[in-house]
Amino acid sequence: xxxxxxxxxxxxxxxxxxxxxxxxxxxxxxxxxxxxxxxxxxxxxxxxxxxxxxxxxxxxxxxxxxxxxxxxxxxxxxxxxxxxxxxxxxxxxxxxxxxxxxxxxxxxxxxxxxxxxx
Numbered sequence: 001x002x003x004x005x006x007x008x009x010x011x012x013x014x015x016x017x018x019x020x021x022x023x024x025x026x027x028x029x030x031x032x033x034x035x036x037x038x039x040x041x042x043x044x045x046x047x048x049x050x051x052x053x054x055x056x057x058x059x060x061x062x063x064x065x066x067x068x069x070x071x072x073x074x075x076x077x078x079x080x081x082x083x084x085x086x087x088x089x090x091x092x093x094x095x096x097x098x099x100x101x102x103x104x105x106x107x108x109x110x111x112x113x114x115x116x117x118x
Contacts, residue, residue, distance in 0.1 A: 028118050034091060034098060036111040041102055043109065046091065051078060059089070 034046040047058040048070070056067040057080055068089065072079035080089040090099040091111075098109045 030118075031116045033114050033116075034111045035114075036098060036109045039107065039109050041100055041105075041107065041109075043089075043098075043100060046080070046089065046098070046111075048078070 029049070030051075032048040032051065034048075036043050036045070042062040043059070044062065045058075045060040047060075049055070049057075051070060051073055053070055053073055055070050057070055059066045059068050059080065066082065066085060068080040068082045068085070068087070070078060071081040076093060078091040078093065080091075081087070086103050088099075088101040092098070096111055096113060098111045100107050100109060
């Protein structure tokens with residue numbers, strides 16, 4: 001009886017460690033919003049529903065929304081690119097900085113990030 005109790009306790013501890021180490025195990029969806037301070041580009045908000053390469057992000061310039069494709073996603077940045085608008089946006093994951101290149105103008109913007117997880 002003690003062997004069974006010890007084995008079930010070990011199994012319970014291993015399962016608990018496994019489940020707590022996987023933060024996205026039961027994640028249904030994640031929605032990330034980046035809101036920028038007033039800037040000369042008029043960039044207000046970036047909304048990312050799905051952050052895989054090829055997905056589209058909603059980018060708000062003033063009152064106009066554009067869908068811009070995610071071209072790169074790694075541990076440091078998420079990069080959005082649109083050749084028609086001639087724009088590149090690099091969102092740094094570990095800082096509240098967003099690098100924007102619009103035509104031949106390059107700026108670093110201070111933006112706040114929030115993530116909704118369910």
